[in-house]
Amino acid sequence: MPDTSARLLRLLSLLQARREWSGPELAERLGVTPRTVRRDVDRLRELGYPVNATPGTGGGYRLGAGAELPPLLLDDDEAVAAAVGLRTAAGNGVEGIGEASVRALAKLEQVLPSRLRRRISALNEFTVPMLRRAQRSTVDASVLSGLAAVCRDAERLRFDYRDHDGNSTRRTVEPHRLVCTERRWYLVAWDLDRAGWRTFRADRIEPRPPHGPRFVPRPPPAEDLAAYVSRGVSQRVYAAQAVVRLRMSAHEAAQVVGPSDGVLEPVDDRSCLLRTGAANLDVLVIHIMLLGCEFEVVEPPELTDRIRAARDLLGRALDQGEVKEM
Secondary structure: OHHHHHHHHHHHHHHHHOOOEOHHHHHHHHOOOHHHHHHHHHHHHHOOOOEEEEOOOOOEEEEOOOOOOOOOOOOHHHHHHHHHHHHOOOOOOEEOHHHHHHHHHHHHHHOOOHHHHHHHHHHHHOOOOOOOOOOOOOEEHHHHHHHHHHHHHOEOEEEEEEOOOOOEEEEEEEEEEEEEOOOOEEEEEEEOOOOEEEEEEHHHEEEOOOOOOEOOOOOOOOOOHHHHHHHHHHHHOOOEEEEEEEOOOHHHHOOOOOOOOOEEEEEEOOEEEEEEEEOOHHHHHHHHHOOOOOEEEEEOHHHHHHHHHHHHHHHHHHHHHHHHHO
């Protein structure tokens, strides 16, 4: 019976992970015969899980709407980790997720043993979240889950997209992946009208269903999609771009340079390259100075000229202040 129960949970997990499975696919994943898969599906139905089956060569199994959560199977550390994740979920750029996290945390506590409820209650009672006063660019949770679904199901997506200036355009894309940073969510997709890969901010997307048809996914624009999006949002969209060498390791620099601020490339144990961009060179000077570390300009040479101009301006301000004090 324990093996059967574990297999049922594994089957349920597979049905939740993908829209549809064929009987042979499930049998191969579970290491059983198609006949056993049919029996296990019947058992799930007896337990109240709506598993729909389509007969024929092109048929398969699909988990229907209204399925309830399976029994909680977490060890102590996993349960506490889940509670910590729910507790800190608010403020991460998803609209309404704070309230939803509180509800989920309350449900989690109901099925935990008393020893874990005490640990999590202490966590809630003696933790004060330090959130931004004004959360920028929040994306609706339903939009986010919808974007994830069309990525999973390889369905074409139509939506209205609002650019930085508030102008709206209609887009039709083949969605590939969602990429998230601390503050924002991005959709990487192949734009059919522009015949190229594009990165869209999720909070500026207004889906226009119905979606579809299905498509064959293309090779992604890069192996490291996080770095790809980081380059796009921190460099390619800006008129002024620069490369500077920071006098600190890439690990140390990562503590002050976020994914939307630039891309870091290790050089050695004591330095790294920062590739970044801004609206103009003067803004770049301020951006680099605020990092608070030693650096040298690699390119462009015009950035060095702007740094000298800023140095002279600050020097004159200091000189005038000293004259007044005298």
